[in-house]
Amino acid sequence: MVVKVYGSAFACAKRVLICLVEKEIEFETVPVDIIKGEHKDPEYLKLQPFGVVPVIQDGDYTLFESRAIIRYYAEKYKSQGTDLLGKTIEERGVVEQWLEVEAQNYHPPIYNLALHVLFSDKMGFPADAKVIEESEKNLGKVLDIYEERLSKSKYLAGDFFSLADLSHIPFANYLGVMGKMYLIEERKHVSAWWDDISSRPSWKKVLEL
Amino acid sequence: MVVKVYGPDFASPKRVLVCLIEKEVEFETVPIDILKGQNKDPEFLKLQPFGVVPVIQDGDYTLFESRAIMRYYAEKYKSQGTDLLGKTIEERGVVEQWLEVEAQSYHPAIDNLVIEILLGRKRGITPDAKVIEESEKKLAKVLDIYEERLSKSKYLAGDFFSLADLSHLPFTKYLADMGKMYLIEERKHVKAWWDDISNRPSWKKVSSSRWPLLE
Numbered sequence: 001m002v003v004k005v006y007g008s009a010f011a012c013a014k015r016v017l018i019c020l021v022e023k024e025i026e027f028e029t030v031p032v033d034i035i036k037g038e039h040k041d042p043e044y045l046k047l048q049p050f051g052v053v054p055v056i057q058d059g060d061y062t063l064f065e066s067r068a069i070i071r072y073y074a075e076k077y078k079s080q081g082t083d084l085l086g087k088t089i090e091e092r093g094v095v096e097q098w099l100e101v102e103a104q105n106y107h108p109p110i111y112n113l114a115l116h117v118l119f120s121d122k123m124g125f126p127a128d129a130k131v132i133e134e135s136e137k138n139l140g141k142v143l144d145i146y147e148e149r150l151s152k153s154k155y156l157a158g159d160f161f162s163l164a165d166l167s168h169i170p171f172a173n174y175l176g177v178m179g180k181m182y183l184i185e186e187r188k189h190v191s192a193w194w195d196d197i198s199s200r201p202s203w204k205k206v207l208e209l
Numbered sequence: 210m211v212v213k214v215y216g217p218d219f220a221s222p223k224r225v226l227v228c229l230i231e232k233e234v235e236f237e238t239v240p241i242d243i244l245k246g247q248n249k250d251p252e253f254l255k256l257q258p259f260g261v262v263p264v265i266q267d268g269d270y271t272l273f274e275s276r277a278i279m280r281y282y283a284e285k286y287k288s289q290g291t292d293l294l295g296k297t298i299e300e301r302g303v304v305e306q307w308l309e310v311e312a313q314s315y316h317p318a319i320d321n322l323v324i325e326i327l328l329g330r331k332r333g334i335t336p337d338a339k340v341i342e343e344s345e346k347k348l349a350k351v352l353d354i355y356e357e358r359l360s361k362s363k364y365l366a367g368d369f370f371s372l373a374d375l376s377h378l379p380f381t382k383y384l385a386d387m388g389k390m391y392l393i394e395e396r397k398h399v400k401a402w403w404d405d406i407s408n409r410p411s412w413k414k415v416s417s418s419r420w421p422l423l424e
Contacts, residue, residue: 093278096277103312
């Protein structure tokens with residue numbers, strides 16, 4: 001029985017897909033049509049009570065929240081595929097630190113940017129120029145700190161690609177779609193890091209799905 | 210050499226303090242006066258480049274982000290004190306799920322209320338009524354889902370107290386400071402859960418220690 005990943009068209013779900021490919025775990029995808037409101041169907045809410053994507057079903061085991069799902073698979077299959085958690089508990093701590101940074105500092109502004117620039121029309125609300133301006137400013141400040149970090153460290157958690165780097169990929173990709181890739185490209189070490197992680201076969205595979 | 214925890218006066222570091230007590234790990238605290246801007250000192254920024262608290266120093270090892278620090282200690286000291294991660298990888302997965310819910314859905318709403326009401330009060334800034342109303346509405350929706358979950362499960366991740374429940378303690382206390390405890394008390398199972406977790410000796414110790422900066 002393979003892992004089922006719901007909502008694979010969406011960025012948050014893509015974190016899970018990249019992780020499963022890196023860990024060499026078979027999966028199948030189940031579409032969830034958010035425009036049609038499928039994420040609010042009673043059947044879906046039984047799986048994910050907050051009515052968002054992704055959620056996975058692995059036999060009887062159900063799990064939601066993309067960063068919880070990637071931690072689960074990275075740990076369960078530690079000995080196969082890419083090691084995404086580091087070799088020691090201390091290395092894992094640093095992975096967790098930068099994964100929290102992604103969730104708390106990077107994600108909110110980039111999510112707001114994508115929401116207002118790319119999805120406001122589809123979702124039926126006016127794009128708020130003030131939100132866009134502030135989000136871009138906040139994202140810039142975060143990326144300045146990344147620039148400093150990545151000038152000393154090849155990847156965020158050290159010299160190895162980890163869940164911390166992986167978690168950035170799907171939303172960073174939206175910067176290209178929004179014509180805001182300069183935020184990455186203007187920063188030498190962030191740009192080199194992005195070129196590296198976005199060239200991984202796992203991301204190329206996920207883009208083709 | 211004991212673990213040093215920076216910024217004990219503030220809510221996020223309190224997650225770490227509760228965790229260390231549950232894991233029976235000795236620590237000392239280093240105060241950071243955020244209202245005076247100590248968190249933006251170059252020396253502090255070397256430890257925590259985002260200029261926020263907490264950060265810990267454990268010998269040569271430095272770590273920031275309260276939930277990362279909790280996960281680290283919960284795993285490193287798994288065999289002592291309270292097991293905060295569950296017994297199996299599957300149980301840990303469910304702990305991580307609800308810890309992410311706390312971080313993504315619960316925390317931002319409460320944090321907005323704290324910033325507008327408590328920090329605003331401190332800084333003499335008029336709270337934004339619209340932000341307060343929207344944040345309270347979001348928080349209520351999240352708590353409705355918690356009510357459903359906790360009607361079937363004693364704690365968020367199952368029948369055991371875990372990092373997922375622990376992570377809620379410090380900011381939920383602020384609801385009382387803001388006169389908004391009805392959000393918890395109006396929901397039968399959420400209330401029972403809160404009464405249980407807030408009566409743990411670890412929380413009683415951390416919450417009763419004098420932290421004067423946000424009084």
